Amino acid sequence: MSTNKLLLFALLPICAWAVPNANDGKLLYEESCAKCHGISSYQGLGMDEITNLIELAHWTDTCSKHFRLDWNNQDIEDTVHYLNREFFRLDR
Numbered sequence: 001m002s003t004n005k006l007l008l009f010a011l012l013p014i015c016a017w018a019v020p021n022a023n024d025g026k027l028l029y030e031e032s033c034a035k036c037h038g039i040s041s042y043q044g045l046g047m048d049e050i051t052n053l054i055e056l057a058h059w060t061d062t063c064s065k066h067f068r069l070d071w072n073n074q075d076i077e078d079t080v081h082y083l084n085r086e087f088f089r090l091d092r
Contacts, residue, residue: 024075025082032069033079042087053090056080 030039037044050056057080064071064079071079084090 018074020077020081022078022082022085025078025080026086028071028075028079029082032067033063042083050088051090053080053084056083056088056090 029037050059057076060080060083061071061076064076069075
């Protein structure tokens with residue numbers, strides 16, 4: 001096996017982990033956020049107050065820390081991906 005293929009196989013789990021997963025984000029949101037922010041429509045900060053994904057990630061991280069959710073960066077990314085897909089629809 002060539003060195004390049006070996007390196008690719010070694011890095012594949014890292015690459016797969018780093019991709020945001022909206023399904024995981026939905027589960028995290030429903031478990032930890034929906035009781036305050038709603039399930040079928042997002043309630044909280046106005047949709048017009050968050051204008052980009054950086055702000056959405058900041059507020060998601062801030063909320064997770066405030067409620068001591070013990071989320072890691074992947075949890076934040078997954079939840080932001082879900083929120084953006086379902087409610088915010090912000091450009092990257």
